[in-house]
Amino acid sequence: MAPAIELRGITKRFPGVIANEAVDLTVAEGEIHAICGENGAGKSTLMKILYGMQAADEGSMTVFGKEVHFASPNDAIDAGIGMVHQHFMLADQLTVLENVILGAEPMRSGGRIDFAAAKQHLVKVSEAYGLDVAPDELIEALEVGERQRVEIIKVLYRGARILILDEPTAVLVPQEVDELFRNLRELKEGGATILFIDHKLDEVLEIADTITVLRQGRSIATVKPADVTASDLAELMVGSELPTPETTESTVTDVVALAITGVTVTDEEDRTLVNDVSLRVHRGEVVGIAGVEGNGQSELVDAIVGTRAVASGTIFLLGDDVTRAPVRHRRELGLGYVPQDRQEEGMLLPAPLWENAMLGHQTRAPFAKGPWVDRAGARARTEEIRRSFDVRTPNVDVAAHALSGGNQQKLIVGREMTAGPTVFVAAHPTRGIDVGAQAAVWDAIRDARRLGLATLLISADLDELIGLSDTIVVMIRGKIVATLDPHDVTPRSLGSYMTGAAFESGATP
Amino acid sequence: MNVALGRRIMWATAAPLAALLFAVAMSSIVLVISGSDPLAAYGDMIAHARKLETMIDILNRATPLYIAGVAVAIAFRMNLFNIGVEGQYLLAALVAAHVGGLISLPAALHVAVILLVAMSVGAAYSGLAGVLKVTRGINEVISTIMLNAIAISGLGAWLVREWQASGSIEPGSATRVGTTPIDESGLIGDLNGVLEVFTRDIKQGKSLTGVLVLALLVGVGYHVLVNRTRFGFDLRASGINPFAARAGGVPPKRMIVTAMVLSGAVAGLVGVAEVMNVGFFPSNPIRGLGFIGIAVALLGRNNPLGIGVAALIFAFLDVSSGVLQFTGAASREIVVIMQGVIILAAVVAYEVTRRAREREEARSAAAALAGSPA
Amino acid sequence: MRRFAELPAWARWALYAALGVLLLTIVQGFDDTNRLTAASSSQAMLRWGMPILLAGLGGLFAERAGIVNIGLEGMMILGTWFGAWGALNYGAWAGLLLGIAGGALGGLIHAIATISFGVDHVISGVAVNILAPGATRFLSSEIFTGYDGGSITQSPRVPGVGHITVPVLASGPDLLGDVMRADVFFFSDVAGLTRGLATQLSLVTLIALLLVPFTAWLLWRTRFGLRLRVCGERPEAGESQGINVYRYKYVAVVISGGFAGLAGAFIVSPELSGIYLEGQTTGRGFIGLAALILGNWRPSGILIGALLFGYPFGVGLRDLDGAASHSLLLVNAIALVGVAVWAHRRGQRTSTILAVVLSGLAAMWYLVAEEVPDWWTDILPYVIVLVVLVFFTQRLRPPAAAGRPYRKGEA
Structure with missing residues (x-):
């Protein structure tokens, strides 16, 4: 045959x-x-x-x-x-x-x-x-x-x-x-x-x-x-062994960097997308959010970053109430952000790399001097990101679309990390990038965690979530339904929490 | 570095040159079909344009076109289409001329007030479209077009009648009808004195408009604002990718309104050129500058220098074609076809070169990295 | 309220229409005018609505296939010139066909730029709008100047196609005429308006009206329509099922131009102008786009929008003393109260307040002034378009891929 x-x-x-x-x-x-x-x-x-x-x-x-x-x-x-x-x-x-x-x-x-x-x-x-x-x-x-x-x-x-x-x-x-x-x-x-x-x-x-x-x-x-x-x-x-995300010993402190209390987000038609979510992320801690896509994770991230208004509840960044603050204010307080779709929300594709490296930090040194753009400073910083995050590019003047997806992602992670963030919100930071870039992103998150960064990690890659997080919360239909210790879960058991099956079979959340 | 610069210049000029050649070729075909000799027509136009007086006319025409082009370009940089420059400049010039005619102030101040009024009216009218977009979700193309109709055939027509100075401004001249004339102190003088230092005496009573200086200032200001300031970065970032810009702390709604306001403020200056030249707002002002401004901005790729070249090309076609009426080599209307074809060919050519350039960049980025460790 | 929503669409629209006529009737009772519900008014509404309708349907074809067509205005201009030229040389019907062909040519240019070369749809449309008046001006200078009564800006008088009057209703027994002449409140008004629609109905108008159900049938019942709509919603889905997306987009944009061209030919026909005149489209291509938006990208909705926008054009034209426009102020005020109620029930506070304020302004003006100035009559259609869009834009849903560049093989 x-x-x-x-x-x-x-x-x-x-x-x-x-x-x-x-x-x-x-x-x-x-x-x-x-x-x-x-x-x-x-x-x-x-x-x-x-x-x-x-x-x-x-x-x-x-x-x-x-x-x-x-x-x-x-x-x-x-x-x-x-x-x-x-x-x-x-x-x-x-x-x-x-x-x-x-x-x-x-x-x-x-x-x-x-x-x-x-x-x-x-x-x-x-x-x-x-x-x-x-x-x-x-x-x-x-x-x-x-x-x-x-x-x-x-x-x-x-x-x-x-x-x-x-x-x-x-x-x-x-x-x-x-x-x-x-x-x-x-x-x-x-x-x-x-x-x-x-x-x-x-x-x-x-x-x-x-x-x-x-x-x-x-x-x-x-x-x-x-x-x-x-x-x-x-x-x-x-061609070699696959790296796995694995964190070392806990570096969690008791300083709360990001405090979310009773946050509810609704859409234009008054449907509830995020329902009364409370969450604390300490310095040196990685909190992972697990959930089937469309269960309010991205809306929660939008609310934290400030691109979506909250209906009720409060958001505190290092003790500052930023519930109604514009995005720029939050970024200036030290909020780093890796969006879930890098081309949609993270990049200016036709613009040169050094301008992409400015995005989100354009009001501060080394990118700005007063109302002016500091071109030399921006270029120098971009060179620094290129070196320390291994962004593969001939120079920092090429347009971002000339780079591969993994290199674009490394540039985004690099620009957020070098800006000295205190709170880091990363949505699917390794989605669609090659193994090498994936390991680089994991290393960056681990290193920053050791230095006291508070990280909120949203990922559909359950291995990544379990490997990097200190705490995992599960969201279903906009609500946090379980808070788990990553040491106690496998991808399969986490999956049953995400679908709600774990609750039906009588497991305790 | 020189090679890179040469490349950039090549990329920047190849497309508009191709578009121009294509337009000339198309127009020649049209002329041949309609029984005219294209070479004779072009020869007449160029010969005419080499006269000093024609050059002055071209510069005078290019001045408001340039300002209109910049006005459109500011909005374009944010991916907004301010089709409403037409209505904005007519309304702004009308109000500014009226106010200027009512008051008397020391020279510099008088001019400043007129310019300020013009910019404010343009900004407010354009800003309205911005507000409608961010609060009610109305596409600015539709709203600015409706606002044009309202400004030109309605509000403007009414105000022109309301504010018309009684009788004609120069007795017996039917064309000299309009708002109350502005005192000498409120007018920007001509540049004949400056020009004549370099050239022979100007004849035929022509004068080179002093608004040219204003246009150059607008161009420089536009360049600095867009390319050198944080605000300009925010503006361009929003234009390239509003979602990324928003995540990067640029408030999208405020940027839309600001861009429309700025665009309208510059648009307000377009009609000032005519007001400064004739001393009042005529009942039958020069129209269409806003629409040609869109073409000029497109051809000039929103670049301050490019817009200048585009404005000169369009002004050359408009002015020098006038000679065809006398030489009879062709219908002067051939230039309106030429202008239309230039625009269409230019936007196509820009897209083609943009893609070619993207491909080349991706290739060279990959090539530069080949061999480096994976 | 729920029971009302369950009525078939035609019944709901009939009720809306009856409500509208009732409103007009009551209002003109206050003023000494009958122009609002005169047969001539409904005829005028119909005639002035048709170019907007055709432009809107043209926009529908393009946007349903994913191409935004700002160039409708330019294509309409081409339609006016070629329509006039065709009618003058080869007769009224040929004028319509050549008008369609002229518009379709503009559509083809837009299609080449946007589909084959990937130019931004709005930029290409603007370019077409710049090219078209240039081309017609040149053509006029070459051709119309040679005609008796023609010049660079206008043509001689253009012949039109025939009319029909619906028998029984409006001629012969003339039932509607009887009711109209009986002068019974409201019913005579309805009869007057309806008779206006049925009397001396131009065949072009009839064709334009028939194109509404035809378009709906074509786009929602046929294979061609389904495939075309996929190109506007998710072209990659069509591509993956082996559909030649480029071809459908091309056909759609050329049809779109053809509709705009027919709109132009309609404008030069004796139904409206009877002459080609430079600048005579006065932005109605764009108003067609507004009707498309208001009609939520559906043929019947576009018809409603076109009539709504056509009405003030029609009334304003024969309203030299401004009396009817004056009455219209009150109609506007009452309609805005309706909008306010509607917005309030949906919990839209800003819209409610805005509608109340606008309504109050219109009512105040109605009470203070005896008549309205002519410039207000001139701009009323555009004001109505803007106000309507202010209240109704946000709850609408354009085709998902409209305006998005599409390249084959990038899925």
Whole structure:
């Protein structure tokens, strides 16, 4: 039997980068095949080539024994390939049905869509695989897990026999991952071939029949899960052992640096986003916030930073009441901030690095002299950040968009750390950056903690949260529902707190 | 360093030059189709522009265009589109001329009061659009356009009639109708004396407007404010990425209103050029400077020098095309097509070069790091 | 209140309309005018509303596909010139078609700049707005100056297409006319307004009105519409399902320009001006955008917005002594009271206070003055647009990806 997919010598270059270099990949029909690799290893590019969204510069592709050349996703879909993207490809304002039938709409005469037939087909597909969705619901009303189901149904609706899933677990908590894996096994039973991209090794070992490891754009090895351990895989992925976040002995003092009391945040329609949250962060302490995305963590961060008004409650920074203070005042009091989306909220992409290094600190030395910008001072400080945080750049005058994501993140962490913060709010500080940069960010947080920095850490990476925090609080629907000692939890048990499952099963919060 | 500077100059000038050439080519095609000889037409225009008197006309025309361009650019730097410069300058000049005609003060003070009134009116009217944006979420493009219609056809038309000096200002001259004339003390003098030091005597009763100096001051002030001050950094940061700027302590709403107020204040000076030249606000003032100001700012890429060059190009086209009426080489309206094509070609060319430049920067950043330890 | 919300949309709008007529009727009872509900007023509202409607629908196509079209005004200008030129040379119907083609050409330029070259949508739109009057001025200088009665700023008189009068209702038995002449409070007013709509209805107006349900059908019932809307909400989702996003965006923006062009051709048709005149669009492309916003990016909403904005144009035009505009002040004041009540129930304090203050000012002016000056009549449409936007902008939801640059393969 011919393999479902066979890639030979796939090479893809971008300006200044080689994303894939002579990649070989063979996927047997009816198996779950995992592609592993750290960020920037070229997994996503490879999948986009396989799905016709980008063209390979070199190499050949065979699907079910036939050589193919994809000019667009249409060709890939025709060949029986479907893709579930990491960032869901769903239009929020359209219904589930509209999203699913898009591109394969059943028609009536005169260009009209046959919505009745479409719904019938959708229900059939969703029942066949036990994927439950409401066809007429708007996407914006769905939760993350449901949206992912819609994505999978979308692919099945178009009759795909090969499913590509790009980091499907990145947005899910462990319990939702279990549900997803059940679905995937069911699909496999039904004869589907599944290509599964991930970098969480325990998950890969649990679900995959075969594992291919990519490193720096090349296919390094193809192995069976029975033959390898997680640390073997890790070594294959990075070429050395994977670093883990691990704090040393406690440096917590009894000086309260950040005191939040009874903070409630509402949106324009008066819905409560953060509900009566009280929290204390001491100097030398890292407090981690765990929670499924959308449970009020980012709104709480906004309230602390000052970009969102609080409805009630107080926020004190080192004894100063800043509840109603503008952002600038808080930053001048020593609030350092790493936003959750660095390009959205942290960077001026077309501006030079030295201007990016000013952002948030532009009112103070060395960036300003009175009302004037101190260009020389700003450049010198940026050079300092570049050296001590290992920001890889030819000089500090290049525009920020020329830097890789990891280097952008190091610049942000560097600018906040060198400004001498007393309270540091870090939202997903290592999301989407490579292993080297990740370790650098962890080191920076650990070093600052030793020197008495109070840190509030929000992260979806549960290992990071457990490894760095002195205390972990769990948020559900805007409320703090549990305060945990990181020594007592595992990612799995933390996950059950995040979904609320821990409370239903009778565990004491 | 010299190589880098050369590169920067190349990047900065390649696109506008390409746009100009494209516009000339398109206009030539249009001229050929309509049965005219493009070379003859361009030759006539250039020959005309080489006369001292024409040059003075070009500078006089470029002066308010430059101020309008800067006004638009200030808002552009914050990603705001002040389409309302048109209404702002007409209203501001009208009120300023009226006030200037009512009072009599010592020279410098009189001028200062007129300028201040003009800037305040422009600032207030533009600021209104800013306030509507931050408090009610109304897009400034729509609101400034509505405010233009209100200022020009409504409020302005009414005030012009209300404040019109009785009779004509010079008996028998139908065109010399307007607000009460401003005393000599309130007017900025011409620069003929300065110019004639370097050139021959100026003929045809032409005079080089002294508002040119004001325009240059506006340009320098704009450069310093935007590129050298903390405020300018906040402004540009908000324009590039309002969310990042906000997280960096820049209050977005206040910046929007401030930018609109500043833009309007400068817009208020646009019409002052005409008021200073004729001594009152005429009942039929020069219109359209605000709209061309948008074009000038776009072509000049919001750069103080670039806006100057753009203003001169547009002024050259406007003024020197007048000669075509006499030589008959082509319809003078060809220049309005040329101006439109320049703008479209320029915005496309800027986008193309911006992307090319981004690619090159990413490549050179990656290349510079290749070989350094991973 | 809940029961009201459950009524079908047409019934709710009919109720709103009846309420509006009632208001106009009562108000003109105070003043000695019948211009507010005269058949001529409803006709004027319809005729003046159509260019705004068409521009708004044009904006709808573009923005639903993710392209903001500030260039509608320029495309409308192209429509006026080509509409006039076509009608003069090839007849009224050809004028409409050429007007559409002229606007579509402007749309194509906007599409090339924004879609292929990724130029900022507003900048490109502004550039189109600068280019279009330049192009028409040049064309006039080349062509209209050669016509009898034409000049660089205007064309000779332009012929129009035909009219129809709805039988039974407004002709033959003329039922509505009977009711109107019976002079019964309110009912005669409704009949007068309705008869105005049904009498001598221009075929272009009819076409413009039919384009409202057609657009709704096209965008929400067909494959073309679904794919177009995806381009405006999440183009990457379309791309990943194999849809050629560029093509849909191109088609949408060209259609958008075509609608604006038709709006321009409508303006030069004898329905409104009967002549091409430089500067005659007077910002109505932008008012179309305002109608689009007010209509919450839906065809029926745009129609309401267009009629609302068209009404003061229509009334003002024949109101040389300012009496009707004077009555309109009271209408405005009462409408603002309604807005205040509405805002209060939603707990919007600032809006409530603002509406009360504005209402008070309008009422005061109504009481103090006998008539309003002509400049007020001139700017009233623009003031109404601004005031309406002040109260209703914030609760609206534009297409998620409108105005965002999109590059294929960057998903």
